[in-house]
């Protein structure tokens with residue numbers, strides 16, 4: 224599996240473009256990854272997550288959540304009859320709330 228970040232190197236300057244210097248090993252100043260994500264959505268996808276998903280060939284009949292699991296970054300909840308998918312951390316959270 225090739226992760227996109229394997230080919231990227233932090234440069235010491237925040238990748239959102241704000242110019243803040245960040246520690247070695249970090250791409251972003253605290254929280255700026257979310258800013259960059261939102262800016263990308265605004266700049267290229269008309270602020271629409273539906274457009275972003277469709278642009279990558281996903282939609283109601285080709286689930287993006289399953290693709291996240293296939294990528295190895297997400298997992299499926301082992302609970303019976305549960306279709307929850309998410310990161311290992313979010314599955315732990317979900318299982319606590321769902322009590323299974």
Ligand SMILES: [Zn+2]
Pocket residue numbers: 237238239240241242243251252255
């Ligand atoms: Zn920044």
Ligand SMILES: [Zn+2]
Pocket residue numbers: 300301302305306307317318321323
């Ligand atoms: Zn579950």
